[in-house]
Amino acid sequence: MIWYGASIHRSEAIKDLLRTKSGWIHLVRLPVYSPELNPVELLWSQLKRSLKTK
Structure with missing residues (x-):
């Protein structure tokens, strides 16, 4: 997973997902x-x- 550090990517839901999928997801920041x-x-x-500008 390519993660660009936006605030939406630092939510608790994302942190929980990454914790539960540890070893399944390789995170590149x-x-x-x-x-x-x-x-x-x-x-x-x-x-x-x-x-x-419009």
Whole structure:
């Protein structure tokens, strides 16, 4: 599972899931904002910017 550190990913539900699936899920943490590692970040950034200007 690739986890980019957003606050939603630090909820108790997610922590419980990771505890119960220990050994089944390999967690890879990315920085909160890392467009070079997660290309969709650039898309979301552009979309948000275009919505703000309208």
